[in-house]
Amino acid sequence: MSKKILVIEDEIYLQNTLSEFLENEKFVVAKALDGEKGLEMAKSEKPDLILLDIVLPKKNGYEVLDEIKKDEKTKNIPVILLTNLESPEDIEKAFEKGASTYLVKSNYKLEDIVEKIKETLKDK
Amino acid sequence: MFNDLNIKRQAEELGVSVWRAPSFLFLVMGVIIIFAMTAIYYFSKKYDSPEVVVIAESLVVSIIFIIGNSIIKLMDQMAKLNKMKTEFISVASHQLRTPLTAIKWETELLLSKSKDLPAKPRGGIENINILSTRMNDLVNDLLNVARIDQKILILEKETVDLGKITENSIKNFLFLAGKKGIEIEFQKNPSLPEFISDREKLKTIVENLLSNSLKYTPDKGKIVIKIENDEQEIIFSIRDNGVGIPSNQQAQIFTKFFRSDNAVKYQTGGTGLGLFIAKEIINKMNGKIWFESEENKGTIFTFSLPITN
Numbered sequence: 001m002s003k004k005i006l007v008i009e010d011e012i013y014l015q016n017t018l019s020e021f022l023e024n025e026k027f028v029v030a031k032a033l034d035g036e037k038g039l040e041m042a043k044s045e046k047p048d049l050i051l052l053d054i055v056l057p058k059k060n061g062y063e064v065l066d067e068i069k070k071d072e073k074t075k076n077i078p079v080i081l082l083t084n085l086e087s088p089e090d091i092e093k094a095f096e097k098g099a100s101t102y103l104v105k106s107n108y109k110l111e112d113i114v115e116k117i118k119e120t121l122k123d124k
Numbered sequence: 125m126f127n128d129l130n131i132k133r134q135a136e137e138l139g140v141s142v143w144r145a146p147s148f149l150f151l152v153m154g155v156i157i158i159f160a161m162t163a164i165y166y167f168s169k170k171y172d173s174p175e176v177v178v179i180a181e182s183l184v185v186s187i188i189f190i191i192g193n194s195i196i197k198l199m200d201q202m203a204k205l206n207k208m209k210t211e212f213i214s215v216a217s218h219q220l221r222t223p224l225t226a227i228k229w230e231t232e233l234l235l236s237k238s239k240d241l242p243a244k245p246r247g248g249i250e251n252i253n254i255l256s257t258r259m260n261d262l263v264n265d266l267l268n269v270a271r272i273d274q275k276i277l278i279l280e281k282e283t284v285d286l287g288k289i290t291e292n293s294i295k296n297f298l299f300l301a302g303k304k305g306i307e308i309e310f311q312k313n314p315s316l317p318e319f320i321s322d323r324e325k326l327k328t329i330v331e332n333l334l335s336n337s338l339k340y341t342p343d344k345g346k347i348v349i350k351i352e353n354d355e356q357e358i359i360f361s362i363r364d365n366g367v368g369i370p371s372n373q374q375a376q377i378f379t380k381f382f383r384s385d386n387a388v389k390y391q392t393g394g395t396g397l398g399l400f401i402a403k404e405i406i407n408k409m410n411g412k413i414w415f416e417s418e419e420n421k422g423t424i425f426t427f428s429l430p431i432t433n
Contacts, residue, residue, distance in 0.1 A: 013226040
């Protein structure tokens with residue numbers, strides 16, 4: 001069965017491209033354009049994996065990650081942070097809060113992101 | 125001497141006249157001190173009166189304080205300018221990244237959907253892909269330099285396999301190599317050990333060296349990458365039969381923004397940052413980087429890193 005990915009990304013162009021690529025790779029995609037909506041969908045959509053940006057309106061990625069990991073229903077969903085921030089503090093903070101992987105958007109090709117998603121789903 | 129002290133450059137950078145450049149003021153201060161000491165010595169001999177000596181001394185100290193104060197102020201201004209520059213680079217690069225990523229991904233998506241497209245339009249899309257990747261590399265270079273300047277280049281500690289990193293980097297450049305008909309040969313010790321280092325930074329070093337070799341090797345050339353190791357260290361080398369580095373410019377090759385004459389002639393694109401960044405990172409990893417080169421024959425760059433577990 002197709003795996004469901006929730007993409008929480010506020011930049012509409014990135015959101016659309018990434019989602020389309022994932023759909024072509026036979027994933028089912030749910031989209032959220034801000035942190036609050038993302039959190040809501042993490043609960044309602046029950047995705048197999050979440051791609052999460054850090055700089056987001058309404059709730060930032062760290063807050064979303066915190067709440068996902070606190071909730072019994074969502075805490076086992078692997079979360080891949082996908083952002084253009086890359087300071088060591090950001091990376092450390094993400095892993096402390098329970099992120100499975102941390103990817104810097106501009107350094108990853110779409111196919112490499114899919115590769116990371118598959119790896120993470122396998123380890124789940 | 126004017127050149128050695130960078131007086132002119134300082135004055136230009138700070139937007140002040142030459143006689144107000146810190147180095148010049150420092151020079152003046154030195155001259156005053158020497159002159160004053162001689163004068164005080166002379167007066168103390170001639171008048172044999174401690175008052176005169178004290179007055180002369182206070183006068184000299186005041187002048188030195190005044191000049192010293194201007195030097196400090198100018199130095200402060202210099203530091204501020206430098207900080208502003210670094211912050212600017214860092215903000216600009218971060219802001220550039222989002223639209224750049226969008227272009228890159230959009231192109232990749234387009235390529236993935238256009239496998240049946242005729243060669244010409246597909247070639248065009250492939251070119252956009254290469255160029256946006258290049259732009260991304262430039263932004264990364266600028267960010268790295270800003271971090272080096274701000275002394276906030278921090279190394280991650282993770283288990284890395286330099287062989288795998290190199291293989292992936294070669295993959296990223298295969299298309300470009302194919303276009304120039306350049307063959308890339310990769311040899312490595314089959315039992316290459318993993319060690320603790322920073323994966324992304326190693327990738328940056330390997331890709332900077334590889335990108336240089338590709339850039340400065342003529343069509344149908346050959347690049348050989350070798351990774352060997354002993355108990356203590358891993359040794360990576362990359363040899364090309366490219367344009368080489370002129371012997372009179374070899375000493376400057378790791379300097380920030382430096383590009384050799386023949387490099388500029390051969391390839392106008394390039395920032396002169398790749399080798400500077402590579403060396404800074406390798407130094408920080410307690411490793412070494414060096415090269416041998418002969419003009420029009422080729423270059424071999426080698427770096428060694430200690431194996432840490």
